[in-house]
Amino acid sequence: MAVFVLDKQKRPLMPCTEKRARLLLERGRAVVVRLAPFTIRLKDRIGGALQPLRLKLDPGSRVTGLALVRESETCDRETGAVERLEHGLWFGELVHRGQAIREALTLRRHYRRARRSRKTRYRAPRFLNRTRREGWLPPSLQHRLDTTLNWVARLRRLAPITALSQELVRFDTQALQNPEISGVEYQQGELAGYEVREYLLETWRRRCAYCGATDMPLEIEHIVPRARGGSDRVSNLTLACRACNQRKANQSIEDFLKRQPALLHQIQVQAQAPLQDAAVVNATRWALLNALKSTGLPVETGSGGRTKFNRTRLDIPKTHALDAACVGAVDQVRDWNRPVLAIRATGRGAYSRTRTFNNGFPRGYLMRHKRVNGFQTGDWVSAVVPTGKKAGVHIGRVAVRQTGSFNIQAPAGTVQGIAYRHCCLIQRADGYGYAFQPKPDTEEARRAA
Ligand SMILES: [Zn+2]
Secondary structure, eight states, X not given: OOEEEEOTTSOEEEEEOHHHHHHHHHTTSEEEEETTTTXXXXXXXXXXXXXXXXXXXXXXXXXXXXXXEEEEEEEOTTTOOEEEEEEEEEEEEEEOOHHHHHHHHHHHHHHHHHHHHHSSOOXXXXXXXXXXXXXXXXXXXXXXXXXXXXXXXXXXXXXXXXXXXXXXXXXXXXXXXXXXXXXXXGTTTOHHHHHXXXXXXXXXXXXXXXXXXXXXXXXXXXXXXXXXXXXXXGGGEEEEXXXXXXXXXXXXXXXXXXXXXXXHHHHHHHHHSOHHHHSOOOHHHHHHHHHHHTTTSOEEEEEHHHHHHHHHHTTOOOOHHHHHHTOSSOSEEESOOOOEEEEEEOOSOOSOOXXXXXXXXXXXXXXXXXXXXXXXXXXXXXEEEOSSTTOEEEEEEEEOOTTSEEEEEETTEEEEEEEGGGEEEEEOOOSEEEEEEOSOOHHHHHHHO
16 A cells, blocks of 8 residues: 655655655654554655646445546557556545434434424424525435545645546446447447446346346346347347346247236336436535535546446456546556555544433433543554553554543454553544455455456
8 A cells, every 4th residue: 555645844745655654764754644544754855756646536325435546648659549557556445424324313303303292282393494505415415425525635635636536427328329339239348338238227227127136137138129120229228137038038028028018018118218317317426526626626527337347348356446446538557456445434423412212311421521531532542451351452443431441442342441541542533433454355356246
């Protein structure tokens, strides 16, 4: 994993290798700024030569992949074709907590509802008395946007990023509408085939059109068979499981679905639905794109079909971080087999100071202040306990107690009752938990993909 480097005045320089960082630290030329993502500051350098760096994002509902790559271009001497090369420097996976936010808000709503209706007289429900501002997103989605932007800003402080890439849509409607390239005959290896497949998976909801089977390999199926003059346009295509595809074979759909007129009608209508209606516009991704544009950096967008096309062509396993590296127009990706920093959004603790039983009645009260003996819940600490049952070194996130007897969430499990005086701060809580994932197990990841 590349190490982020800052100059004497804390401005970003090009990231360096781990080996170089170790040498700089050993010789006393640099100091450690952060452990995750690992950052050093040079004590004797101001400014330096910079190369173009691109931060690539693959926003997902639960995990967003981040890939920081160095860009270069090579020109084929004979054909004059320009090839876009990428060297992977740093990979991260940002795990969002949308579900936790949603649950917490639902819980709060239920408590309030119960509390207010418990002893008050009946009041007629009020409605139509609230407005939402333009571009409002539900809190769980707003959080996704905020944390992603937060990491873009953080990485910009650590590395001289000059461009951004984002996966915006699942498939590129432009590629589908041109009948010349939308045929399935291109499905093996050609970009358009991947766009067609993503489009079909989205419009047919990832299930067999005939029997409704999910979670199994789906094949592209011609509604009017090719043998009967059916075309390769997307309006004649659907998805079917292997069994249905073979059962239908060369029959016309009217014959095949003789006994299911309702299903026949539904499939015919859905196949003819115009493209625009089917193109799922994902509010969060668009909001993210607009926010990324406001950084002033050039933003490239790509489709999910193209990401998959790149990943398959370059024989790269499927992980969130590597998907990010494959976003957009790229010809080669080098040095992608690197460890990944797992970044888990943990929040900064609960706003509510009252703990409750399951039924919502108060059970106890939390401290009014967050800091105890210089520590705060979520701080990354190492505790060296010299004697006793818990003797040893414990490293992890700390949960503080008023008494000064803390809990430490170590990778092996939570250790309870560690005195504050044994603890030593590694990194302050910043709303995220960090873990280093080893290099992707190439074989296993490939099988999963
Ligand atoms: Zn089927």
